[in-house]
Amino acid sequence: MPPLDPATLATPLTADRVVAALRAAGCVFAEDEARLILAAARTPDRLADLVARRVAGHPLELVVGWAEFAGLRIAVEPGVFVPRRRTEFLVEQALAHAPGASVVVDLCCGSGALGAALAAALGAVELHAADIDPAAVRCARRNVPATGHVHTGDLFEALPAQVRGRVDILAANVPYVPTGEVGLLPAEARDHEPLVALDGGTDGLDVLRRVAAEAPHWLAPGGCLLVETSERQSDAALDAFTRAGLTAHLATDDARGATVVLGVTAAAAPGR
Known part of the structure; x- marks a missing residue:
């Protein structure tokens, strides 16, 4: 401009x-x-x-200090990833598959938009949000409900041990832009959002694979992992979920240009 x-x-x-x-x-x-x-x-x-x-x-959301997401006003700050409206589809899919969730994790949380939206819809839940970027963590603490917990660290290393095996919804808005394509992003993202929230490695799926591989250890029986990706990466993303032992399928919303991979763990046997 x-x-x-x-x-x-x-x-x-x-x-x-x-x-x-x-x-x-x-x-x-x-x-x-x-x-x-x-x-x-x-x-x-x-x-x-x-x-x-x-x-x-400068992105409009960073200029005015907030972004609309799932009916909420999410505070955003310079240097923090701005939540995309297409990611509301991930929230909708999570709620459709686990409407009675009691433990929710927002991994790679950025501003905490996913966690805030899920908590608003579900009511009294145990919410944990985590990000490796201290700026994102500070911002997420403005958006996550007071009863929620925001942690700093690399993926699952940030989470408290007592959450392990209890997570009903694990939402992870991981970076998925291939390294060689970051420079092709619109200037509003490329110049004003943190690289760690955009760059997903050589094929864009490095972080997704790490999350999928570790998720089964943290999910409750019947718990679900949801990750946003692109249509052209969907086959490889599904393969990563399947290799991790998750029952995986793809959900798309053409109107919003949204692609979500959902993986579910096996449910507990009756009587257990």
């Missing part, structure tokens, strides 16, 4: 001026974005700063 004309900042930014600046910068939904930015700005100086950041190419 082009820089904001300094002359624009020399005069009060009315709603019309904000829309014009955003439209000139290439924002397709300039009117909608202007309303959000105006609502987030408490002073003229703050408004000018927010408009300048958006025109400079």
Whole structure:
């Protein structure tokens, strides 16, 4: 996006001026974005700063400080992965397969959007969220319910031992962009989101394979693992789930461009 004309900042930014600046910068939904930015700005100086950041190419969610996800307002901060609306499909799939879940884990939690959405839908659950990035952990603590727990660490190493074998829903929004394609991402993601939340290794599935291999040790009988991936990676992702001993299948939502791999552990035998 082009820089904001300094002359624009020399005069009060009315709603019309904000829309014009955003439209000139290439924002397709300039009117909608202007309303959000105006609502987030408490002073003229703050408004000018927010408009300048958006025109400079900062993601709208990071400019206004929040993202809408599954009907919730999720706080986001610079340097933290912004939850995508397509990932709401993963939440819907989790709820459909485990509507009575009592223990939920949000792995690679980023802002904690998945965990927050699942807890909001399920009610009184034991929720654990974890991420390797301290900035993400700080942000997740703003979004996860006060009864939830947010941990810092590498995948399952971050979780308390007492969760092992008890997880009903394990949601993992792992990075799945192949290393060689990170540079092809839109600038809003490439320049403003952490590499650790985007780069999934040579074929994009390094972290997914690690999660799938370890998940059966943490899932309760009949518990489910859900991971978002891309359509072209789906066969390899399904294979990773199957190799881990999970009964796996694919769920897609063409309207949102969402692909979710779901794996389920064997249920406990009757009477156990």
